Amino acid sequence: MSNKSFERLMPQRSFGVFKMSKGSLTGYNFLYESPNCWRKFYLSKVLNLEPEHPPYYFPFGTAIHEGMEAFYSDGFDEAKLTTTFEDSMDESYKLFDREQFNELVSTGKSMINHWVNKWAEHDRRTYEVVETEVEHEKDLPNSHLFTFKIDRVLRNKETRVEYIFDTKTTQSSVTRTYHTARLGDQATAYLWGYEKAVAFVVDILYKKGRVTDCQRYEIVRTKQDIQAFLSSTMNKTEYISNAVAAVEQGGDPFFYFPRHGGYSCQFSCPFSDICRNNIPTSYVPVGFKRKEQ
Numbered sequence: 188m189s190n191k192s193f194e195r196l197m198p199q200r201s202f203g204v205f206k207m208s209k210g211s212l213t214g215y216n217f218l219y220e221s222p223n224c225w226r227k228f229y230l231s232k233v234l235n236l237e238p239e240h241p242p243y244y245f246p247f248g249t250a251i252h253e254g255m256e257a258f259y260s261d262g263f264d265e266a267k268l269t270t271t272f273e274d275s276m277d278e279s280y281k282l283f284d285r286e287q288f289n290e291l292v293s294t295g296k297s298m299i300n301h302w303v304n305k306w307a308e309h310d311r312r313t314y315e316v317v318e319t320e321v322e323h324e325k326d327l328p329n330s331h332l333f334t335f336k337i338d339r340v341l342r343n344k345e346t347r348v349e350y351i352f353d354t355k356t357t358q359s360s361v362t363r364t365y366h367t368a369r370l371g372d373q374a375t376a377y378l379w380g381y382e383k384a385v386a387f388v389v390d391i392l393y394k395k396g397r398v399t400d401c402q403r404y405e406i407v408r409t410k411q412d413i414q415a416f417l418s419s420t421m422n423k424t425e426y427i428s429n430a431v432a433a434v435e436q437g438g439d440p441f442f443y444f445p446r447h448g449g450y451s452c453q454f455s456c457p458f459s460d461i462c463r464n465n466i467p468t469s470y471v472p473v474g475f476k477r478k479e480q
């Protein structure tokens with residue numbers, strides 16, 4: 188694919204699809220965030236559209252993650268966890284009405300308190316921090332460069348064994364969140380990409396109504412799991428490269444990135460009002476904005 192000719196089709200260089208030439212970056216989120224519907228993938232990752240008002244759980248999840256990062260990178264500092272969470276939520280204040288905002292802050296603080304009581308001292312005694320929120324990249328066998336960002340890597344002080352930790356906040360169910368991680372490709376991708384770790388630990392913070400819970404589960408992968416992941420990832424990158432090239436040459440985006448109207452539409456798909464429309468690449472539909480790169 189020629190980058191130049193692609194730019195003619197996509198006047199802003201920031202379009203995600205611009206990155207899909209051989210040897211270019213292919214992020215974990217890029218490939219797996221919208222796996223159920225190619226049309227959603229096209230709108231989100233190729234045209235780079237996102238709703239002006241994202242669902243509440245985006246800024247909320249970000250605030251929890253930023254709090255966790257502060258906790259680990261500032262010497263297991265519990266106060267930093269809470270203040271960083273609050274500061275991050277304050278930045279997205281405009282997205283919520285006052286009642287909803289106060290409820291989210293209260294929910295987050297309750298989750299954090301529960302988590303701190305259960306894990307903060309344990310982690311301080313058990314682990315040393317190897318890294319937090321670091322972008323990694325690694326070559327796929329088909330020459331695409333795969334990128335992924337790990338929440339944190341912790342090393343057991345006694346055994347010297349390293350673990351990848353990933354924070355999940357949920358109102359759904361601890362068990363379902365664990366099984367989603369167990370069955371999905373994220374753990375496989377990260378364990379393939381960061382070979383020094385022996386396991387992927389899903390660190391779950393749950394709150395619904397008055398019930399608060401925190402649980403951790405270790406996920407390990409076999410060589411066969413890794414091989415299966417690589418095969419499907421290479422297949423996806425090849426498909427996307429070819430589809431992008433076809434669209435660049437005038438192919439119909441509906442054909443190369445088809446709708447999957449069904450199961451995944453139910454989960455508050457932000458594109459449900461526009462996904463049947465033919466959207467010119469330079470056009471930003473009302474209620475949407477172009478993602479910053």
Ligand code: SF4
Pocket residue numbers: 224225226227446447448449451452456457458459460462463
């Ligand atoms: S509403 Fe359904 S068909 Fe449309 S983009 Fe979303 S998941 Fe795909």
